[in-house]
Amino acid sequence: MSSRLELKTISHRYSDAKEDVLKDISLTVEASRSVALLGASGSGKSTLLRVAAGLENPAAGKVLVDGEDLAGTPPDRRGIALVFQNPLLFPHLNVVDNVAFSARMAGFSRRRARRQALEYLDLVQLQDFAHRHPWQLSGGQEQRVSLARALARQPRLLLLDEPFSSLDSRLREDMYNLVSLIREQLEPTIVMVTHDRREASVLADSIAVLDTGRILQHGPVPQLHYRPDSLAVSRILGGLNEIPGEVTGGIHSSALGRIKVQDTVDDGAAYLVIRQETVNLVSAGTGVVDGSIASIKSMGAHTLVTLTIDNGSTAKPAVRISAEVVGAPDLSIGELVGVDFEKSAAWAVNS
Ligand SMILES: Nc1ncnc2c1ncn2[C@@H]1O[C@H](COP(=O)(O)OP(=O)(O)O)[C@@H](O)[C@H]1O
Ligand SMILES: [Mg+2]
Incomplete structure (x- = not known):
């Protein structure tokens, strides 16, 4: 579950737009590291994740995972899991079958897929909720199921797009602890998007500050806080x-x-x-x-x-x-x- 991601000189423009939303972005995430993309709304964070996941084809540049160029590899073959702010669980499936879904799609028996799903539900501390349906869960529980479902795919990379921003502050702290636990146990490579500098600092080893489609600075969390390259970076970090x-x-x-x-x-x-x-x-x-x-x-x-x-x-x-x-x-x-x-x-x- 730990691959190295390299984004090389990525540029992207939506078809109806006058300007590139991503401008010559290069970013390397070493295996098992966690990088936060921090930036204001509209700065291009989600677009960059979508490019990495193969949901958007960049106008220029390359996405490499463990050195392999993923151009032409469809999203479902990239081994990349993307978790959104909105959990998007299948409403007609119960919790365990939501988590077992991708193993079923990969041809595993129902029994085996469920057994494996239960292990991931255990990790996110929801084993007792296996037979509930998504509408019987709280927002925090839904997001934990969504994380378990992403992890059950045993992805090479885990991409998180503001996954906790709709949760209240206490639940968010619980989710931070859960992410730390997942990092200890599975050591996934993580790229997470957030507009919250505290969240970025708690969850990531390094922060890449994105501003209108450009990376202004990428470095270890303390470097961004104490040694910003510019006033723009220090203002985004705040304080x-x-x-x-x-x-x-x-x-x-x-x-x-x-x-x-x-x-x-x-x-x-x-x-x-x-x-x-x-x-x-x-x-x-x-x-x-x-x-x-x-x-x-x-x-x-x-x-x-x-x-x-x-x-x-x-x-x-x-x-x-x-x-x-x-x-x-x-x-x-x-x-x-x-x-x-x-x-x-x-x-x-x-x-
Ligand atoms: N599907 C789309 N088509 C056209 N423009 C888009 C689309 N998605 C996002 N944009 C535009 O691209 C810019 C970056 O968006 P986005 O990557 O969602 O930013 P962020 O996640 O940082 O808020 C915004 O100006 C947004 O309006
Ligand atoms: Mg976004």
């Missing part, structure tokens, strides 16, 4: 402060002062990007810079505190920096506090 300034010889100068950044950033205008949860609030005068508290927003177990930093100029707009702190700090609007963060990990992007 980053953007401090405008200027880079000269690897030093970023801004209202926060002079801070050494990575030496790959170009001289000129650049934003220092700092994750909100890595900013600490300290006593005034003891941090990197002081700021006055402009807003305090409770996020439940965390609080988002936004400060205004005096940039010594009335002409330039005030610089703001937010800190996500644990609990409910005892602070008030207008109070002067220090801002501190790990300067050795400072990261800047040119645009």
